Amino acid sequence: MFLKKSVTLTFVLVTILSLALSACGGTAKQPVTLRIGWAGSPDTLNPGTAVLAEAWSIFELVYDSMYDLQLDGSYTLDLADSVTTSADGLVWTYKIHDGIKFHDGTPLTAEDVAFSYNFYKDNVDFPYMNPYTSYFDTVEATGNNEVVITLTEPIPNIDYQLVFLYVLPKHIWEGVNPTEFENVEMIGSGPFKMVEYKQNEFVHLAANKDYFRTPPVIDEAIFQTFENQDALVQAIKTGQVDLITEMPNTAVATLRNEPNIAVVTGAPFAPEVTDIILNQCSQESCPVDAGGVCSGHPALQDRNVRLALAHATDKQKIIDVVLLGLGTPGLTLIPDGLGMWYNNALQDYEYNIPQANQILDSAGYKDANGDGIRDMPDGSRPLTFRLNWPSDSINAPRTAELLSETWGQIGVSLQMQAVDPDALTAQCCPAFDFDIMIWGWGSDPDPNLLLGVMTTDQIPTGSSETGYSNPQYDALYNQQATELDKDQRKALVWQMQQIVHDDVVYIIPFYPQATQAYRTDRFTGWITDKPKVALEDVTSLVVVKPVK
Amino acid sequence: MKRYQYLLKKVAWSFFTILFVLVLNFLLFRVLPGDPARAGVRDPRLKKEAIEAIRVRFGLDKPVINCFETLNPIKVGSCTVNPLDTQFFIYVRNLLQGEMGISFHSNRPVADILTERLWNTILLIGAGQILAILLGVVFGILAAWKARTAIDYTALLSSLLAWSLPTFWLGIILLFWGSSHGLPIGGKATPGTSTLPLLQQWGDVVRHMFLPTLTYTIVYMGEYMLIMRSSLLDVLAEDYILTAKAKGLNTFQILKDHALKNAMLPLVTVIAINLGFTVAGALQIEAVFSWPGLGGAIYEAVVRRDFPVLQGAFLLIAVSVIIANLIADLTYSYLDPRVQSE
Numbered sequence: 022m023f024l025k026k027s028v029t030l031t032f033v034l035v036t037i038l039s040l041a042l043s044a045c046g047g048t049a050k051q052p053v054t055l056r057i058g059w060a061g062s063p064d065t066l067n068p069g070t071a072v073l074a075e076a077w078s079i080f081e082l083v084y085d086s087m088y089d090l091q092l093d094g095s096y097t098l099d100l101a102d103s104v105t106t107s108a109d110g111l112v113w114t115y116k117i118h119d120g121i122k123f124h125d126g127t128p129l130t131a132e133d134v135a136f137s138y139n140f141y142k143d144n145v146d147f148p149y150m151n152p153y154t155s156y157f158d159t160v161e162a163t164g165n166n167e168v169v170i171t172l173t174e175p176i177p178n179i180d181y182q183l184v185f186l187y188v189l190p191k192h193i194w195e196g197v198n199p200t201e202f203e204n205v206e207m208i209g210s211g212p213f214k215m216v217e218y219k220q221n222e223f224v225h226l227a228a229n230k231d232y233f234r235t236p237p238v239i240d241e242a243i244f245q246t247f248e249n250q251d252a253l254v255q256a257i258k259t260g261q262v263d264l265i266t267e268m269p270n271t272a273v274a275t276l277r278n279e280p281n282i283a284v285v286t287g288a289p290f291a292p293e294v295t296d297i298i299l300n301q302c303s304q305e306s307c308p309v310d311a312g313g314v315c316s317g318h319p320a321l322q323d324r325n326v327r328l329a330l331a332h333a334t335d336k337q338k339i340i341d342v343v344l345l346g347l348g349t350p351g352l353t354l355i356p357d358g359l360g361m362w363y364n365n366a367l368q369d370y371e372y373n374i375p376q377a378n379q380i381l382d383s384a385g386y387k388d389a390n391g392d393g394i395r396d397m398p399d400g401s402r403p404l405t406f407r408l409n410w411p412s413d414s415i416n417a418p419r420t421a422e423l424l425s426e427t428w429g430q431i432g433v434s435l436q437m438q439a440v441d442p443d444a445l446t447a448q449c450c451p452a453f454d455f456d457i458m459i460w461g462w463g464s465d466p467d468p469n470l471l472l473g474v475m476t477t478d479q480i481p482t483g484s485s486e487t488g489y490s491n492p493q494y495d496a497l498y499n500q501q502a503t504e505l506d507k508d509q510r511k512a513l514v515w516q517m518q519q520i521v522h523d524d525v526v527y528i529i530p531f532y533p534q535a536t537q538a539y540r541t542d543r544f545t546g547w548i549t550d551k552p553k554v555a556l557e558d559v560t561s562l563v564v565v566k567p568v569k
Numbered sequence: 570m571k572r573y574q575y576l577l578k579k580v581a582w583s584f585f586t587i588l589f590v591l592v593l594n595f596l597l598f599r600v601l602p603g604d605p606a607r608a609g610v611r612d613p614r615l616k617k618e619a620i621e622a623i624r625v626r627f628g629l630d631k632p633v634i635n636c637f638e639t640l641n642p643i644k645v646g647s648c649t650v651n652p653l654d655t656q657f658f659i660y661v662r663n664l665l666q667g668e669m670g671i672s673f674h675s676n677r678p679v680a681d682i683l684t685e686r687l688w689n690t691i692l693l694i695g696a697g698q699i700l701a702i703l704l705g706v707v708f709g710i711l712a713a714w715k716a717r718t719a720i721d722y723t724a725l726l727s728s729l730l731a732w733s734l735p736t737f738w739l740g741i742i743l744l745f746w747g748s749s750h751g752l753p754i755g756g757k758a759t760p761g762t763s764t765l766p767l768l769q770q771w772g773d774v775v776r777h778m779f780l781p782t783l784t785y786t787i788v789y790m791g792e793y794m795l796i797m798r799s800s801l802l803d804v805l806a807e808d809y810i811l812t813a814k815a816k817g818l819n820t821f822q823i824l825k826d827h828a829l830k831n832a833m834l835p836l837v838t839v840i841a842i843n844l845g846f847t848v849a850g851a852l853q854i855e856a857v858f859s860w861p862g863l864g865g866a867i868y869e870a871v872v873r874r875d876f877p878v879l880q881g882a883f884l885l886i887a888v889s890v891i892i893a894n895l896i897a898d899l900t901y902s903y904l905d906p907r908v909q910s911e
Contacts, residue, residue: 054761065675146622200626200676216761220675220682221861223760243760248859252744252754259748261755413872443601443874482617 302488709797
C-alpha cells in the first residue's frame with residue numbers, strides 16, 4: 022500500500038514541478054525592477070509606532086517631509102519652496118509647494134502638514150515621532166498654503182526636528198486608531214508608492230512617475246528580506262538581487278573579486294559608534310532614587326586610570342582584526358559620519374604600553390602582592406574590572422579579547438561576560454551596576470542627542486551610561502542647544518568634544534563603516550562619491566537607470 | 570467499552586495538560602528579565618510619559634497577579650486587588666474569548682501573525698515530512714528486506730550520514746548549490762507575483778520550496794529509515810514470519826500482510842512527536858532560506874520580549890504536540906490492540 026501511494030505522490034510532484042518550470046517563461050513586457058536584498062524588514066508601516074531602521078528606509082521613499090537629508094549631512098527644503106523666520110527665532114513660516122499630490126490623487130496642502138505635526142505631537146506614546154515635536158508650541162495652516170510653526174524656545178536645528186516628520190494625508194489618518202492602524206495602503210506623496218508589503222518577506226514599491234521633483238527612472242523597487250547574511254551575499258553573486266545593503270565583513274574581499282559586482286564602503290546613513298563605557302558614577306553622585314546601585318570600581322573614577330586604559334588600547338589592531346579594516350579609529354561619541362559636527366582636530370591618545378604603565382606607576386597603582394595585577398593605591402582591591410557586552414553583538418567578544426590582551430600588559434585584569442541585552446540595560450543605567458561595557462550608539466544627523474548623553478541631567482534618566490558630570494560641559498551643552506548661528510554652534514560642539522576627550526569619558530575603539538554592493542551589469546548611476554554610503558536611499562533610487 | 574474508557578482518559582489528560590501549559594506559558598515569560606515596553610528602543614529621547622503610555626496600552630501597568638506587581642524582579646504587591654484586573658486574568662479572559670492580543674512589536678493582532686506564519690510552516694514542513702516519511706519507509710523496508718547486502722549497507726551508511734549532518738550546514742551547502750542552478754534562495758514567493766494566475770503563483774512557491782524541503786527531507790529521511798529498518802528486522806526474526814515463509818508466501822506478501830503493521834509502531838511514535846513539533850517550525854532551515862515560518866517569528870518575539878506573540882505561539886505548539894500525541898496513542902490502539910488493556 023505504501024508503494025502505491027508514493028507513486029501517486031511522485032506523479033503529483035512531477036506535475037507541480039513542471040508547472041513551476043513553465044512559470045519562468047513570461048511573455049508580457051516586464052517593468053524595469055530594481056531588486057534590493059537586505060537583512061531586515063520594517064516592524065510596521067505606521068510611522069508613529071515604527072522603531073526599526075528598515076521602516077525608516079521605506080518612509081523616506083514613500084513619504085515627503087519638510088526637509089531632505091543629503092548624504093553629506095546637509096538639509097535641503099523638500100515640501101516647502103521657502104521658509105522665513107521671525108527675528109526671535111520662534112515663528113517659522115513654510116510656503117508649501119503648490120500642486121503636490123498624494124498617491125491617491127488628493128492634493129497635499131498645508132492642512133495635511135499641520136495635521137501631521139499635531140498628530141505626532143498629540144500621541145505621546147509614539148516613541149520616535151513625538152520627541153521631534155517637543156519644541157512645538159502651535160502648528161497652524163494658514164490660507165495661501167503656508168504652515169506656521171511657533172516654538173516654545175528658539176532652537177538651532179529645526180531642519181533636523183522636521184526631517185523625519187513625514188507628512189500624512191489628513192483624509193486617511195483623521196479618525197483612525199493612531200497605534201493600531203497598520204497603514205498597509207501607505208498613501209504618501211514621495212517618489213515611490215506602496216504596491217504590496219509582506220512582513221519579513223518583501224516590500225514592493227512602484228515609481229510615482231508624477232512626483233513633483235525628479236521622478237524615478239526605474240519602474241519598481243523591491244526590498245527582499247534575507248534572514249541569513251550568506252544567502253544575501255549569494256543572492257547578489259548569482260544575480261537574484263541587484264543591490265545588497267549590508268554584508269558580513271568577511272564577504273567584502275570575495276565580492277571585490279567578483280566580476281560585475283562593485284563594493285562600496287563609507288559612513289553609514291545613520292552613523293554608528295562602538296564605545297567602551299567606563300562607569301565613573303561615584304557613591305556621592307549615585308542616582309539612588311532612580312534605582313542606582315553604583316557598584317562601579319572606584320579606580321575608574323580616576324582620570325589617570327582611564328587615560329592609561331586609553332593608551333593601552335590598540336584601536337588599529339581592533340579595527341584590523343574585528344572589522345577586517347572596515348572602520349575608522351574613534352575619538353568621542355560624535356562619529357566622523359556627522360560631517361561638520363565631527364571634531365577632526367582632536368589628537369588621539371597614542372597606543373603606548375610603557376607610557377600607560379608609567380601613568381599608573383606615578384598615580385600610585387602598584388602591584389602590592391606580586392600577583393601581576395596592580396592594586397589600588399591604598400591596597401584595598403586589585404584593578405580587576407568586570408567587562409560586559411550585549412550577547413547579540415558580533416564584534417564585542419573579539420574586541421574584549423584584544424582589550425584583555427593589551428590591558429593585561431599594564432597590570433589590569435578583566436572578568437569578561439556576555440549578557441542578554443535587556444539584562445545589560447537593567448545593569449547599565451541608571452543602576453550603574455557594572456565596571457566596563459562594550460556597547461554602541463546609532464547617531465542622529467544632529468549631534469545634540471549624543472552630546473546630551475554625557476550631561477549631568479541624564480544620570481538619573483538612564484541615558485547617561487558613564488555617570489560623567491562636568492558643570493562646564495553641561496553649560497556648553499545648554500549653550501549649543503540654543504545657539505542659532507551655525508558656525509558658533511559648531512565651535513561649541515567641537516569644544517565639548519575636546520573636553521570629553523581630555524577627560525577620557527569613553528574609550529571609542531572605532532566607528533564601523535557601512536558596506537554595500539551592487540551589480541554593475543544591471544543598473545548604473547549609483548551615488549557613491551558622498552561621505553555617507555546609502556545606495557537604498559532616495560538619492561540613488563531616483564537616478565539609477567538600467568544598463569543598456 | 571474498554572476502548573472508550575481508554576479514549577476518554579487520553580482526551581481528559583490532554584485537556585489538563587493544555588490548561589497547565591496555559592498557566593506556565595504566562596508565568597514563564599514574565600520571569601524573563603527585561604522590560605517589553607523598552608525592548609528595542611534604548612534611546613534617550615524616549616520620554617518617561619511615552620514609556621508609561623506604552624505600558625498602559627499593552628496592559629503592563631497592571632499587577633501580574635494578586636500579590637505580585639512584577640515577577641522579574643519579584644516585586645510584592647497588594648493581594649486585595651480585583652483579580653479580574655490583573656494581567657493573568659485578563660490573559661485568561663481574552664483567551665476564552667479567542668482573543669490572543671496585539672503584538673508589542675508590530676502592533677498587529679497576534680492571531681493574524683500566527684495564522685500567516687503557521688500556513689507557511691505547515692506548507693514547508695508538511696511537504697518535507699511527507700517526503701521524508703515516504704522515502705524513509707521505502708528505503709527502510711528495502712534495507713531490511715535486503716539485509717546485509719550492498720543495498721543495505723549503502724542505505725544504512727547514507728542514512729547515518731544524512732541523520733548526523735548539521736541541518737544549517739546542509740542547508741548552506743544546498744543554498745550555494747541551488748543558487749548557482751537558478752533556484753531561489755530566499756522567501757516564499759517572488760515579490761510581485763501575487764497578480765499572476767494562481768497556477769503560476771503556485772509554481773513560483775514550489776520553486777521557492779524546493780531547497781528548504783530538500784534539506785528537511787534529507788535530514789529526517791535518515792532517521793525514519795534507520796528506525797524502519799531496525800524495527801522491521803526485529804519483526805522479521807519472529808517465529809510467525811518463519812511460519813509464513815513455511816506456508817509458502819512470497820516475500821512481498823510477508824512484508825505487506827505480516828511484518829509491516831507490527832514494524833510500524835516505533836515509527837508512528839517518532840512521526841507523531843516530530844509532527845507535533847512541526848508547528849514550531851524548523852528554525853535553522855527557516856533562517857538559512859529566509860522562510861517566513863513560525864520558528865523565525867518565535868525567535869524574533871523572544872528577542873523583543875513580545876509576550877503576546879510568545880504566549881500565542883507556545884500555546885499553539887503545546888496544543889499541536891498534545892494533539893499529535895493523542896493521535897499517536899489512538900493509532901497505537903488500532904495498530905496494537907494490547908495497548909488499551911494496559
